[in-house]
Amino acid sequence: MTADIKLSEEFLKLHVKLHEDLLTLEKIKDKDKYIKEIIRKNQLFHSSITNELPGIVYCCRNDHNWTMEFISKGCFRLTGYRPEELILNNKISYEKIIHPEDRKMVRDDVKKSLKELKQFHLKYRIITANNRIKWVSEIGRFLPLPDYDLQLLEGFIMDITDKEQAEEALKESEEKYRLLFETSPVGIAILNDRGFITNINDAVLHFTGFKKQYLLGSHFKNLKFLLIKDVPQYVRIFTRLLLGKKIKPLLINWRHKDKRLFTGEVRISVIKKNKRILGIQGIITDITERMKIEDKLRESGEFNKTILENSPSPTLVINPDKSIRYINPALEKITGFSLKDTIGIKPPYPYWPKEMMHSCMAKLNSAMQNDIIIPELPFLNKRGQIFWVELRASPLINNGKLKYLLVNFTDITERKKAYEELERTLDDTINTLAMIVETRDPYTAGHQKRVTMLAEKISKKLNLSDEKIKLIRTSAAIHDIGKISIPTSILSKPGQLTDIEFKLIRTHPITGFNIIKKINFHYPIAQIILQHHEREDGSGYPNSLKGKDITLEAKIIGIADVVEAMSSHRPYRPALGIGMAIEEIKKNKGKLYDPKIAEACLKVITNKKFSFND
Helix, strand or coil: CCCCCCCCHHHHHHHHHHHHHHHCCCCCCCCHHHHHHHHHHCHHHHCHHHHCCCCEEEEEECCCCCCEEEECCHHHHHHCCCHHHHECCCCCCHHHHECCCCHHHHHHHHHHHHHCCCCEEEEEEEECCCCCEEEEEEEEEEECCCCCCCCEEEEEEEECHHHHHHHHHHHHHHHHHHHHHHHCCCEEEEEECCCEEEEECHHHHHHHCCCHHHHCCCEHHHCCCECHHHHHHHHHHHHHHHCCCCCCCEEEEEECCCCCEEEEEEEEEEEEECCEEEEEEEEEEECHHHHHHHHHHHHHCCCCHHHHHHCCCCEEEECCCCCEEEECHHHHHHHCCCHHHHCCCCCCCCCCCHHHHHHHHHHHHHHCCCCEEEEEEEEECCCCCEEEEEEEEEEEEECCEEEEEEEEEEECHHHHHHHHHHHHHHHHHHHHHHHHHHHHCHHHCCHHHHHHHHHHHHHHHCCCCHHHHHHHHHHHHCCCHHHHHCCHHHHCCCCCCCHHHHHHHCCHHHHHHHHHCCCCCCCCHHHHHHHCCCCCECCCCCCCCEHHHCCHHHHHHHHHHHHHHHHCCECCECCCCHHHHHHHHHHHECCCECHHHHHHHHHHHCCCCCCCCC
16 A cells, blocks of 8 residues: 655645545445546546556555555556456455455554554555465555545555565575584584684584584684694685685594594585675584594505494495405394305395396496495395395595495385385375265266376376376375365256356365365475366466466376366266367367377377276
């Protein structure tokens, strides 16, 4: 409602005339043509000063409807309503456009500002004519009108939706970084451009034994846990970083508060803003145990069997010719193969599954050249049972030649089982939600299953990833969950639906979105459900989205939904058949349906082997 816009005396006269004209219309029921005539005649509505601004210039009454007396043409771009629809609340009041959750806040803030004789500065949501939610910023003030007691407000309203969404995305990104920072098993330390520590995570505290209040604000040269002899080297490295030089990963040594010596591998990157270096970030990995093993190997070429055999970490050492040199007892325990069973064996190793021989060999070749980490890998123990491991392989190089490959295993079998159990629970939840809809609508029983089947086939034809296909399968299985809010009398109605009934049916994507958004699926399932009736040309619902604004998953489910619906019997008509569905997709490819998805769909459903009964 606006800020820095001051109407000239001429504008004020025009508004006084407008106010007088509008007062004559108060008791007229059909004001539409009179309002249009007033708009046509009053120059206030035709000023380039107001109409070319990227927002709304307005003047309204300070009443419960925020009754508009003047509003610039920018209101159509922002709200989807034309000036004549808002003036005197002709079709809708501005109060109704404000999001219901924000109306009280807007009224309270305006009331407080007017009481203090100040401008009001607001930020709130509106609901546009096509049911989109936008964020707006509003600045306004009291407008004294000569010779009238009516209290008016004048102001300016501006669309800040993009800014709000960007800020929300930034907050989410910052929160993810904060969680990663705080929970990371590796140490993270941030220093400013003068060398003072500005932030550290808990892993650093664990590595050093010192408390956070001691480390924060300290200069790295004065840290008690660093070895004094190494500090000059660190100062030189820090100076080179500030000069923009690249630094390879380096090793640092420190003494824990309990006097134990540790070694860490540090990867350093600079923190920049507008090309200016503000500080550095160091990622610290404790490699003390690994260094002990490597030192022993480098010194004599013999293993320190005491370290390896007592280590709880399953460890494998491989020769340059890929033959097994050593496995420790911890590895014997999880594989069932003893050192005697494996010593000297070359690939394929006995715990490799047959179907993964080629993949395992490729990973081994890669590990012989570079450190690799494989988060999940299934192996077979001596009894033929699958166990899952996280694997880290590090080649030990001496004088440019590979001496040994050191491989550490972490048994994650129980964690994998827990994850699979969670996946089964999720699948059960999805199936239960799907059944809720189908038990209420017997005529479309199996509809969601058939849509899921077709959507999955289309996704495979498009060569989508397994994860993407899983997301589509899950979303399709409950895409009509919103129909639980629609009376069964409408769902099962044998005759043609009335306009009101059809509008009620069209609410099911929004209802489904509101149900599913409350469940933390870690996937955008709710958004896909909301969009599955949107169409390429914007003719869909509920938000009339177009092309790139519609998710790929929603487009695939949408086209599968159309094919299934046309092919199946409905209370109000018999099945139209797959032939009619094919004609529909061909006719509207590129108009209602994404051309690539439509082409993939046609390839699936025109195949003679295709059937919804598969």
